[in-house]
Structure formats: structure tokens, C-alpha cells
Amino acid sequence: MKKKLAVAVVVLLALLFPGIPFANAAVTVSAPENVILSLTGDTAEMAATWWDDTGVAAGQVRYGRTENLSDAAVAAARRTVADSGYNSFEAVMTGLVAGETYYYQVGSAAGWSEIRSFVAPEGDTSTFTFLYLGDVQGSSAGEYEAWGALLEGAYESYGDAAFGVMGGDMVNNGxxxxxxxxxxxxxxxxxxxxxxxxxxxxxESNDMNTGKPALMNRLLSLPQNGPAGFEEEFYSFDYGDCHILCLNSNVYLNEQLNAGTMTLADFDRIKAWIASDLGSSSATWKVVVMHHPAYSVVSDQAGAAVFANWVPLFEAAEVDLVLYGHQHIYMRTKPMWEGQVDYEKGITYLMGNSGSKHYPGALTGYMEALIEDTPTYQAIAIDGDTLALETFDAGGVALDSFNLSARARTLRGDVNGDGAVTQADVDAVLAAVLAHDFSNGNMDINRDGRIDVADAHLIALLCL
Ligand SMILES: [Fe+2]
Structure with missing residues (x-):
């Protein structure tokens, strides 16, 4: 018990006092660099962000279906940072056709990036893989290079991944x-x-004036559908039949509250938004990503607040998987429900760590897997009603894996959204079929791509 306490104190001190940033050198950018793609939440779009010379005031993305961009469309960029040594830009490519390969370059008349390609998001695929990467938080250029090599390895194995999600603490001083x-x-x-x-x-979340992840949100382009005043800190998007909810758990560090950019009422407003976001999704798979651990390796104050405030919302919405980081160790829980192991309806929680900073762990009763001192990435493969997660080290060696089967959603069939599955839902589908009104995608209960009497029949079965 004493050893456990000592470990907890060491970890707590290290988390509270992150140390001196290694890279406070001046930034000099002379050509487009740091190009990053991002989803917007609209499957016909792809966002791009990049840095350029301070002399470049207006940037563009040129994109199209031909390798030499002979058919290029142009998206004008918004300048998000004009700072000493660099400008950063953000632009959105639109009108994309799902699953098609696009070529693009960023820059301006003063200079263009190399031409790269990407595959436009698949709106309704039932089979895809995405990557998860926990804390990087390098303390030297070499540690970031090691992370870059791990990422390259992940890409070599999963070059067709739909996207990657970072679990926070990408850098030491955000x-x-x-x-x-x-x-x-x-x-x-x-x-x-x-x-x-x-x-x-x-x-990243500790901007002196706002307590917000201010620079991160200017450098990255993230979906904008969060609660007012918290856009890009909270957002969700769908990929195929998977709903992914991304949360800023740092609000429970009270930095925003202390800076006056958040009120106590906002905590409830955020909770209401989370409940509504998760509750209104009929996706087969629901995944949450945040930074602080709902089930931790060593005790954590923000994690405890997340557990008290958000976990009940995850349980009510029957979330399948929760990904987080923060404690610099790999840990996977048994299926958990209301703090107890529950193999029937429990949610799996997973702490990732893709960087070189490591803290020791201590076993608790809810842990299924614990891996110390090892940078890892996670590949999450969704195939219809099955989700398979595999954890690999930087050399591509599989260290942990597990599978989930899709839940039978309690409110599957509640097409009129009144909170119950009744004859009224059956009638609503039949009325829509007769009126040829196929606007309510939730009516495709059997997910065969059509709204028809088979869906009404299935709801009738759910009513009984
Ligand atoms: Fe952290």
C-alpha cells in the first residue's frame, strides 16, 4: 500500500509539473510545411492545415482527381495564426465523392507543397479501420522522431486506415x-x-488567458458541432456505422472556470450536449475519445470528475469503447458498468501511450491488460457487428487484442424519438413508405440501405 501511494505521488508531481519545454527556439518557415488533413464531419469534405512563410498572407489548396492536378479545384484558406516566423492556414476541400482518390497541394503563388493524395471519406461503409495514439509529449527532438517512426510503422501496416485519433498531450507545452x-x-x-x-x-489546454487549448485549435482543424463556445474542444462525427465523440476532459481542471471563459452552468450544458449527442445516434458503434482516465491506473482528480459526471452518460447511451491517455502507460479494463465488472453490458476503457515518456503502474481489480515502458498504437477494425482492437509496439509486434460484438441498442426502433419503441414507430415507418419520404435515416432499422416494410416489421418485433 505504501509503495502504491509513493508511485501515485511521483506520478502526480510529474503530471502537475511538466518541466521546461525543450523547444523554445525561434520558428522559421520558408515554404509550405506541416500539412495535416482532418475530417470535418461532412463526408463530402476534407480539411487541410499547414504552415507557410510569414510573407504569404493568403493560402490555397488545389485539389482534384488527376495526379498532376490538371483538373484542380481551388479552396481558399483562412489564416489562423500570423506569428513570429510562420503563418498557419486552414482550408476545406468540398464536393468529394466517397471512396475516391484525390490529389492535392497547399501553398500560394510563392510556392506549393508536393502533391499528395488521400481517399475521400466513406459515408456508409460497414468495414473500416482507424488508428488511436495516446500521449506523445516528447522532451527531446529524438523522442518526437521515435514517435514519427512508430507512426510510419502504423501507416505501413494500416495505410488504408480511414483516420487516426490522438488522445491529447501531443506536445509538452501546447x-x-x-x-x-x-x-x-x-x-x-x-x-x-x-x-x-x-x-x-x-x-495543450492551458492557455494563460483562457484556459483553453487555444493554439492547438488554431493549428488544427476539427469538427465544429460542439456546444456554443466550446467548438473544436467537444465534437462528434460519424464514420460508416460508428459514432465518435471527442471530449475536452480538461474542463475539470477548472482552468477555464478560473479564467472566466466558463461558468458552473456550462458544466451542465456540456453534459446535456453529450447526452443529446450520444442519445441521438443510432450508430451500431459508439466510441468516446478524451484525455483523462475514467478508470485510472493511479488516482486522478480530473479522471474522477469524468467518472462521476460523464460515465453515467456513456452508460445510458450504451457506449462501446472509451479511449484516453494521460498516465503514460497502456491499460485496458475489463467491461465496466457503474464501477463494477460486468461482462454483459460493461464498457471497455483503454488508456494509450504512443510516446517515450513512461510512468509505472499498479494493478487494480478492473484491469484486463497493463503494459509498462512501451510506446504503442491501437488499430480498431470495425466489420459490421464486430469491433477488433489490436495494440502494437513500434516494431509492429502485437501486444494485446480484444473483440467486441455489437450491442442490441435499447432504443433501436424509436424512429419518432419519443423515448419508447411502440406501435407509433411502426406506423411512422409505414406512413413514410407510403409517402415515399425517406428523409429519416433512422427508419432503416435493418440497415440494408432502404426504408421499407421490412423495417416496420422489425420495429413491430422490437415492440413486443
Ligand atoms: Fe496528460
Missing amino acids: QTAAEWQTFLSEASPVFSRLPMLAVPGNH
Whole structure:
């Protein structure tokens, strides 16, 4: 018990006092670099962000279906940072056809990036893989290079991944441009070819004036559908039959509350948004990504607040998988429900760590797997009603894996959204079929791509 306490204190101190940033050197950018793709939440779109010379005031993306961009469309960029040594830009490519390969380059008349390609998001695929990467938070250029090599390895194995999600603490000092340049230069070779999404960690969320992940949200382009005032900190998107909810758990560090950018009422407003977001999704798979551990390796204050406030919402919405980081160790829980192991309806929680910083762990009763001192990435493969997660080290060696089967959603069939599955839902589908009104995608209960009497029949069965 004493040893456990000592470990907890060491980890707590290390988390609270992250140390001196290694990379506070001046940033100098002379050509387009740090190109990163991102999903917007609209499957016909792809966002791009990049850095350029301070002399470039207006950037563009040129994109099209031909390798030499002879058919290029142009998307004008928004300048998100104009700072000493660099400007950063953000632009959205639109009108994309699902599953098609596109070529693109970013820049301006002063200079263009190389031409790269990506595959446009698949709106309704039932089979795809995405990557998850926990904390990077390098303390030297070499540690970021090691992470870049791990990412390259993941890309070699999963080049057809739909996207990657970062679990926060990508850098050590999130308000320092030089650290972002180091991270983004390692991320760009892969994430300029497949989209990257991210949640903020405590090392990004600590802007002095706002308590927000201010620089991160200017450098990255993330979906904008979060609660008002918290856009890009909270967002969700669908890929195929999977709903992914990304959360800024750092609000429970109270930095925003103390800075006056958040009120106590906002905690409830955020909870209501989470409940509504998860509750209104009929996706087969629901995945949550955040930074702080709902089930931790050593006790964590923000994690405890997440457990008390958000986990009940995850349980009510029957979330399948929750991904997080923060404690610099790999840990997977048994299926958990209301704090207890529950193999029938429990949610799997997974702590990732893709960087070189490691903390020791201590076993608890809810752990299924614990891996110390090893940077890893996760590949999550969804195939219809099956989700398979595999954890690999930087050399591609599989260290952990598990499968989930799709849940029977309690409210599957509640097409009129009144909170119950009744004859009224059957009637609503039949009325829509007679009126040829196929606008309510939730009516495709059997998910065969059509709304017809078979769906009404299935709802009738669910009523009984
Ligand atoms: Fe953290």
C-alpha cells in the first residue's frame, strides 16, 4: 500500500509539473510545411492545415482527381495564426465523392507543397479501420522522431486506415509554436495522407488567458458541432456505422472556470450536449475519445470528475469503447458498468501511450491488460457487428487484442424519438413508405440501405 501511494505521488508531481519545454527556439518557415488533413464531419469534405512563410498572407489548396492536378479545384484558406516566423492556414476541400482518390497541394503563388493524395471519406461503409495514439509529449527532438517512426510503422501496416485519433498531450507545452512544429513535422508524413483528429490534453489546454487549448485549435482543424463556445474542444462525427465523440476532459481542471471563459452552468450544458449527442445516434458503434482516465491506473482528480459526471452518460447511451491517455502507460479494463465488472453490458476503457515518456503502474481489480515502458498504437477494425482492437509496439509486434460484438441498442426502433419503441414507430415507418419520404435515416432499422416494410416489421418485433 505504501509503495502504491509513493508511485501515485511521483506520478502526480510529474503530471502537475511538466518541466521546461525543450523547444523554445525561434520558428522559421520558408515554404509550405506541416500539412495535416482532418475530417470535418461532412463526408463530402476534407480539411487541410499547414504552415507557410510569414510573407504569404493568403493560402490555397488545389485539389482534384488527376495526379498532376490538371483538373484542380481551388479552396481558399483562412489564416489562423500570423506569428513570429510562420503563418498557419486552414482550408476545406468540398464536393468529394466517397471512396475516391484525390490529389492535392497547399501553398500560394510563392510556392506549393508536393502533391499528395488521400481517399475521400466513406459515408456508409460497414468495414473500416482507424488508428488511436495516446500521449506523445516528447522532451527531446529524438523522442518526437521515435514517435514519427512508430507512426510510419502504423501507416505501413494500416495505410488504408480511414483516420487516426490522438488522445491529447501531443506536445509538452501546447502554447509554444516550436513544439508544435516538431510534433507536426513528424505527424505530417502520415497525416497529410490520412486525416488526423485530436482531443486536447492538459499540456495543450492551458492557455494563460483562457484556459483553453487555444493554439492547438488554431493549428488544427476539427469538427465544429460542439456546444456554443466550446467548438473544436467537444465534437462528434460519424464514420460508416460508428459514432465518435471527442471530449475536452480538461474542463475539470477548472482552468477555464478560473479564467472566466466558463461558468458552473456550462458544466451542465456540456453534459446535456453529450447526452443529446450520444442519445441521438443510432450508430451500431459508439466510441468516446478524451484525455483523462475514467478508470485510472493511479488516482486522478480530473479522471474522477469524468467518472462521476460523464460515465453515467456513456452508460445510458450504451457506449462501446472509451479511449484516453494521460498516465503514460497502456491499460485496458475489463467491461465496466457503474464501477463494477460486468461482462454483459460493461464498457471497455483503454488508456494509450504512443510516446517515450513512461510512468509505472499498479494493478487494480478492473484491469484486463497493463503494459509498462512501451510506446504503442491501437488499430480498431470495425466489420459490421464486430469491433477488433489490436495494440502494437513500434516494431509492429502485437501486444494485446480484444473483440467486441455489437450491442442490441435499447432504443433501436424509436424512429419518432419519443423515448419508447411502440406501435407509433411502426406506423411512422409505414406512413413514410407510403409517402415515399425517406428523409429519416433512422427508419432503416435493418440497415440494408432502404426504408421499407421490412423495417416496420422489425420495429413491430422490437415492440413486443
Ligand atoms: Fe496528460
